[in-house]
Amino acid sequence: xxxxxxxxxxxxxxxxxxxxxxxxxxxxxxxxxxxxxxxxxxxxxxxxxxxxxxxxxxxxxxxxxxxxxxxxxxxxxxxxxxxxxxxxxxxxxxxxxxxxxxxxxxxxxxxxxxxxxxxxxxxxxxxxxxxxxxxxxxxxxxxxxxxxxxxxxxxxxxxxxxxxxxxxxxxxxxxxxx
Numbered sequence: 001x002x003x004x005x006x007x008x009x010x011x012x013x014x015x016x017x018x019x020x021x022x023x024x025x026x027x028x029x030x031x032x033x034x035x036x037x038x039x040x041x042x043x044x045x046x047x048x049x050x051x052x053x054x055x056x057x058x059x060x061x062x063x064x065x066x067x068x069x070x071x072x073x074x075x076x077x078x079x080x081x082x083x084x085x086x087x088x089x090x091x092x093x094x095x096x097x098x099x100x101x102x103x104x105x106x107x108x109x110x111x112x113x114x115x116x117x118x119x120x121x122x123x124x125x126x127x128x129x130x131x132x133x134x135x136x137x138x139x140x141x142x143x144x145x146x147x148x149x150x151x152x153x154x155x156x157x158x159x160x161x162x163x164x165x166x167x168x169x170x171x172x173x174x175x176x177x178x
Contacts, residue, residue: 010158102126
């Protein structure tokens, strides 16, 4: 049986601004179930943004776990992410969850996976989901070759991803860390 899936989250940092964008599409197999889903959430006193890609129910479980870790570690995103990844990899139930998380605070952008990976990209952009590679490529080009700010780059890169990826739509929500 197909799972309900969400895709395409993009994080962009430029000129001291940090934003995360998500499209609104939720799919069940090859059927679009929802057009305007919210896939990016602020956490820990609005100091952390977290987005998800993959199985929606699994991602909500992981959001709760990450939020608990952030509370336990006073908002330290790196420590919370590492502890979540450890639990995710070693717990029999969590290990079966099929989702990726993209998290950012003012200093760090992290991709967190169920295989125990916590990856901090070298560059100012990161993306996950089926449209992620398209959004990532577009955002890299826009960061390097345009005068757009972080929010505009995220929006334009997501529009490009939506024009290529079947599982990404143009119902884009951009959230900025304050």
